[in-house]
Amino acid sequence: MAYTTSQPQLGGFLSRLGFGKSARKKNAVATEEMKRVQFTSPVLPYLFLFPQLAVIFIFFYWPSVQAMNSSFYLEDPFGFGSTFVGLSNYTDVIFSSEYQSIALFTAVFTVLVTFLSLSLGLLLAVKADRVIRGASTYKTLLIAVYAIAAPVSGLIGMMIFDQHVGPFVKMMSYFGWHMQVGLNYYDTAFAMTVVAVWKQIPYNFIFFLSGLQNVPVSVREAAMIDCRSGLRRFWTVILPLLAPTAFFLLTINVTYALFDTFGIIDVMVKDKPANNPVTLVYKVYADGFRGNDIGGSSAQSVILMIVVFVLTIFQFRFIERRVHYN
Amino acid sequence: MTMIKKFSMAAMAVAMSATSSLAATNITWWHGMGGRNGEVINEISQKFNASQTACALTPISKGTYEEALATGIAAFRSGEQPNILQVFDAGAATIINAKGATVAAEDLINNAGYKFDREAFIEGVRYFYADSEGKFIGMPFNSSAPIMYVNPQAFEKAGVEVPKTWEEFEAVAPKLKEAGFIPLTASQLTWQFTENFFSRQNIQFANNNNGYDSVVDTKMNLTDKNLVMMFEKLKAWSDAGLYKFYGASWNDNQKPFEEGKVAMWIGSSGSFGGLQKTASMPFSADFLPYWSGIQGAGTNTFIGGAALFAMAGKPEAENKCTADFFQFLTSPEVQKFYHQATGYVAITKAAYELAKSEGYYEKTPVAEVGIKQLMLPSGEWSKGYRLGFYPQIRSIMEREYNKIFSGETTVQKAFETIEKEGNDLLARFAKTAG
Numbered sequence: 001m002a003y004t005t006s007q008p009q010l011g012g013f014l015s016r017l018g019f020g021k022s023a024r025k026k027n028a029v030a031t032e033e034m035k036r037v038q039f040t041s042p043v044l045p046y047l048f049l050f051p052q053l054a055v056i057f058i059f060f061y062w063p064s065v066q067a068m069n070s071s072f073y074l075e076d077p078f079g080f081g082s083t084f085v086g087l088s089n090y091t092d093v094i095f096s097s098e099y100q101s102i103a104l105f106t107a108v109f110t111v112l113v114t115f116l117s118l119s120l121g122l123l124l125a126v127k128a129d130r131v132i133r134g135a136s137t138y139k140t141l142l143i144a145v146y147a148i149a150a151p152v153s154g155l156i157g158m159m160i161f162d163q164h165v166g167p168f169v170k171m172m173s174y175f176g177w178h179m180q181v182g183l184n185y186y187d188t189a190f191a192m193t194v195v196a197v198w199k200q201i202p203y204n205f206i207f208f209l210s211g212l213q214n215v216p217v218s219v220r221e222a223a224m225i226d227c228r229s230g231l232r233r234f235w236t237v238i239l240p241l242l243a244p245t246a247f248f249l250l251t252i253n254v255t256y257a258l259f260d261t262f263g264i265i266d267v268m269v270k271d272k273p274a275n276n277p278v279t280l281v282y283k284v285y286a287d288g289f290r291g292n293d294i295g296g297s298s299a300q301s302v303i304l305m306i307v308v309f310v311l312t313i314f315q316f317r318f319i320e321r322r323v324h325y326n
Numbered sequence: 327m328t329m330i331k332k333f334s335m336a337a338m339a340v341a342m343s344a345t346s347s348l349a350a351t352n353i354t355w356w357h358g359m360g361g362r363n364g365e366v367i368n369e370i371s372q373k374f375n376a377s378q379t380a381c382a383l384t385p386i387s388k389g390t391y392e393e394a395l396a397t398g399i400a401a402f403r404s405g406e407q408p409n410i411l412q413v414f415d416a417g418a419a420t421i422i423n424a425k426g427a428t429v430a431a432e433d434l435i436n437n438a439g440y441k442f443d444r445e446a447f448i449e450g451v452r453y454f455y456a457d458s459e460g461k462f463i464g465m466p467f468n469s470s471a472p473i474m475y476v477n478p479q480a481f482e483k484a485g486v487e488v489p490k491t492w493e494e495f496e497a498v499a500p501k502l503k504e505a506g507f508i509p510l511t512a513s514q515l516t517w518q519f520t521e522n523f524f525s526r527q528n529i530q531f532a533n534n535n536n537g538y539d540s541v542v543d544t545k546m547n548l549t550d551k552n553l554v555m556m557f558e559k560l561k562a563w564s565d566a567g568l569y570k571f572y573g574a575s576w577n578d579n580q581k582p583f584e585e586g587k588v589a590m591w592i593g594s595s596g597s598f599g600g601l602q603k604t605a606s607m608p609f610s611a612d613f614l615p616y617w618s619g620i621q622g623a624g625t626n627t628f629i630g631g632a633a634l635f636a637m638a639g640k641p642e643a644e645n646k647c648t649a650d651f652f653q654f655l656t657s658p659e660v661q662k663f664y665h666q667a668t669g670y671v672a673i674t675k676a677a678y679e680l681a682k683s684e685g686y687y688e689k690t691p692v693a694e695v696g697i698k699q700l701m702l703p704s705g706e707w708s709k710g711y712r713l714g715f716y717p718q719i720r721s722i723m724e725r726e727y728n729k730i731f732s733g734e735t736t737v738q739k740a741f742e743t744i745e746k747e748g749n750d751l752l753a754r755f756a757k758t759a760g
Binding site: 074075098274 | 392581727
């Protein structure tokens with residue numbers, strides 16, 4: 001029940017923001033009906049919402065406002081004095097060539113990780129969906145990886161790609177590729193991408209698999225009569241039906257690549273990024289927590305906040321329109 | 327029955343410790359050490375608590391050096407700071423320039439009725455955490471020096487002597503290579519070949535007296551021709567197979583030495599405790615080499631590691647306890663215990679003499695190398711540096727050094743970049759501190 005009510009409410013909220021015009025009318029009616037049935041007192045829903053709102057306010061809005069505030073100041077870390085510097089923290093960051101190259105890497109990394117983990121997750125889900133014998137074993141094995149914490153997978157990745165003892169490095173040296181993770185920028189980028197993708201595949205796999213299992217058998221059978229090519233059936237029938245799942249996963253994966261890969265990166269660069277690739281979030285951490293540059297680090301986190309905000313709007317305005325919820 | 331007995335004994339012990347800590351003044355110590363070094367901190371605290379009844383010290387690990395500093399700062403801002411905070415070498419400028427965040431160790435100890443004696447500390451330890459007048463702000467705690475570890479088997483096989491200078495290194499390295507060894511690796515170029523290059527060669531690192539006198543207009547001297555020469559040599563040696571660079575990670579550069587593939591490895595005097603467990607062959611150690619061709623070279627290096635800072639804003643009684651603990655910590659017995667348990671150098675002359683008189687260095691000569699190097703005659707520029715945002719400056723160096731050895735940049739260009747970006751950071755720091 002809770003699930004079915006929350007969806008129209010989310011839809012209503014989005015339509016108020018101007019998203020999903022076609023859904024607006026239907027949702028408005030639905031919300032009205034729900035309200036009448038559910039709550040007798042007008043205070044009650046707010047009471048239920050309060051704990052969640054309090055958490056969001058204390059852990060998200062308050063720090064964000066603090067960050068915005070400190071981004072306009074140059075501050076001694078101990079808080080003895082701060083000077084208002086206007087936008088100079090922002091200009092310092094944006095015009096720094098190091099920041100630009102980190103931003104470029106973050107963009108490439110995000111696109112690669114999102115694309116690879118989505119497509120591999122989908123491929124595995126489609127294949128696992130067809131397996132008849134021993135299906136649950138396959139599925140459990142594929143899902144198990146998701147239970148590994150990011151730093152642990154970073155650690156495993158670090159060992160696999162270790163300069164001295166890494167099995168992958170040894171294997172590649174037979175093919176004439178002498179990997180030096182930690183020294184060569186591209187080798188480290190390769191290793192990071194592999195580990196980040198590997199870590200995220202199970203998550204996508206679970207959602208795609210449950211999405212596939214929600215495709216009605218009648219639809220599959222009808223498609224089977226109309227078209228013999230399995231690939232074509234997938235493109236024209238199954239994939240559109242998976243679109244809501246895929247859209248959800250796209251949003252989650254972009255956020256993952258931007259933020260949640262921090263643990264992997266931190267472990268893989270071993271505290272010393274040197275000229276190795278890092279993402280923007282790592283840079284915020286390095287400047288703020290290791291360098292104690294509060295103003296500069298805050299400016300960077302505000303920039304990141306804006307990037308995520310723009311990305312989210314873009315996703316909902318332009319991509320979600322093409323997604324059809326049944 | 328015995329169970330009940332044990333249980334009641336335990337209950338009594340808890341009750342007693344509770345009453346004693348009720349009466350005692352509680353002080354806290356936040357540090358950034360883990361593993362064996364963290365355990366030793368707990369042991370020292372227990373020793374201190376057992377040695378007197380007035381104060382009860384609680385050590386708390388806050389993760390790494392950087393995390394300890396970051397949490398300490400955050401705690402200070404909300405008035406929850408510990409009595410003692412451990413701060414590492416690169417963070418020294420951050421905490422010392424924050425006037426009012428700390429009570430100078432020397433003042434703290436003198437106010438508590440003790441007599442602080444600067445001369446009791448060995449030469450290389452005296453200045454790094456002190457102000458420009460030589461007054462101790464931080465209390466040096468775990469101190470180390472960059473020294474050269476040697477694989478004697480390699481030298482035997484090649485039939486050459488361990489080099490004292492880089493000139494001698496150039497003469498013997500090709501023979502070590504011929505004998506099948508990587509002649510040289512080093513674990514932290516920023517500390518060993520940059521900061522301590524300036525001290526060992528006695529060259530000025532930054533203006534304003536290496537940054538000690540003021541933060542205003544402080545600029546680094548990173549395009550110094552000798553420093554550029556050192557890295558051009560390293561690059562040439564790397565190209566000729568006489569030196570191997572494995573990136574910025576400490577362990578990646580240490581590992582081949584442990585495996586016996588390397589003749590000489592520049593590490594830390596604090597590394598030897600770990601090396602005794604991990605090295606696959608016997609090893610010895612010697613001073614960090616220097617260029618005899620540079621006039622005035624061969625001076626001492628300054629300490630790495632970390633110091634303890636007494637945080638400001640604490641009641642008088644707690645400050646007295648902190649002072650008591652600092653006195654306890656620098657007593658020869660405790661220093662000797664810490665030196666032998668961890669491999670960090672003894673920081674007072676008395677502790678060094680005590681360990682020596684007991685024949686410790688005859689059994690483990692490697693443990694003496696770091697101390698001896700710190701006790702070498704000092705020069706005008708071998709006392710240390712005081713540069714703000716230094717952890718970030720080190721990151722810039724690490725980035726450019728990687729680029730040098732991967733051939734993406736030249737040595738000259740790399741140092742121009744570091745100097746430019748580093749000086750920008752220093753100017754930025756001057757604004758925050760000013």
